[in-house]
Amino acid sequence: MDAYFYIILIVGLASTLLCVGAGVLKKAPNDVTILSVVAVEVALLVYLVGSIVRVIAGEPIAGEAWEFWGYMATALLLPPVAVYWSILERTRWSNFVLAAIGVTALVMAARMNQIWY
Amino acid sequence: MDNNATPATRPAVGAAGKSRDTRNTGPGRLLIAVYAVFAISATARAGYQILTKFEEAPLAYLLSAFAAVVYIIATVSLAKPGPTWFKISVAAVLVELVGVLVVGALSIFDSVQFPHETVWSLFGRGYAFIPLLLPILGLAWLYRRRPSK
Numbered sequence: 567m568d569a570y571f572y573i574i575l576i577v578g579l580a581s582t583l584l585c586v587g588a589g590v591l592k593k594a595p596n597d598v599t600i601l602s603v604v605a606v607e608v609a610l611l612v613y614l615v616g617s618i619v620r621v622i623a624g625e626p627i628a629g630e631a632w633e634f635w636g637y638m639a640t641a642l643l644l645p646p647v648a649v650y651w652s653i654l655e656r657t658r659w660s661n662f663v664l665a666a667i668g669v670t671a672l673v674m675a676a677r678m679n680q681i682w683y
Numbered sequence: 684m685d686n687n688a689t690p691a692t693r694p695a696v697g698a699a700g701k702s703r704d705t706r707n708t709g710p711g712r713l714l715i716a717v718y719a720v721f722a723i724s725a726t727a728r729a730g731y732q733i734l735t736k737f738e739e740a741p742l743a744y745l746l747s748a749f750a751a752v753v754y755i756i757a758t759v760s761l762a763k764p765g766p767t768w769f770k771i772s773v774a775a776v777l778v779e780l781v782g783v784l785v786v787g788a789l790s791i792f793d794s795v796q797f798p799h800e801t802v803w804s805l806f807g808r809g810y811a812f813i814p815l816l817l818p819i820l821g822l823a824w825l826y827r828r829r830p831s832k
Contacts, residue, residue: 640727662710
């Protein structure tokens with residue numbers, strides 16, 4: 567596991583805890599929960615840029631390259647979709663939808679790490 | 684305003700009927716979101732397995748593809764309103780429950796025939812047992828939102 571994974575681990579867990587907390591407190595999605603999901607997206611973008619740089623620098627991906635990039639593309643899509651979905655219905659349940667993004671991103675980052683090394 | 688109904692009853696009946704006919708609100712949204720993630724991951728995984736190493740374990744990978752289709756149907760039907768989509772939801776979630784139980788049991792008792800991983804292997808252990816939990820929550824939600832009466 568590399569630094570990118572640990573960044574996503576920390577940001578993802580923090581986002582999930584924040585969103586679950588807000589959902590338990592019966593709050594609708596607000597700036598804090600939505601921005602925490604944005605932070606997950608930023609962490610994934612850092613991983614994306616870092617990975618592109620490493621590939622250009624000549625570092626090989628041990629597993630299937632297209633599987634790695636498939637995971638990356640899907641992971642990058644999830645936060646915007648979840649935020650959009652949560653804005654359509656602003657209830658506490660949408661915070662639980664947002665909460666799912668952090669853990670999903672961290673599971674996918676773990677899988678991406680496995681493919682890379 | 685409709686003259687045939689008193690203002691108090693008409694909107695109430697309409698609101699109740701409408702809320703019973705949709706399942707994409709409140710907790711249902713979380714359920715649909717989780718189903719959508721499983722639909723995407725199961726489809727990608729099954730597609731990958733079938734394209735790259737199908738001959739290794741055709742039965743397991745066909746099961747993977749079947750699970751992916753079930754998750755897609757469940758996601759779409761839960762998101763759609765109306766009694767027809769409700770029935771499709773119930774069918775998809777029941778198939779999912781049977782699938783995870785049968786494949787889970789087979790993968791334990793007959794690990795020769797089912798050595799390769801699918802979403803439903805070992806009751807979904809590779810996915811934190813969410814595949815086992817999901818149909819139970821799904822049926823509970825569908826029961827609460829059943830269109831009858």
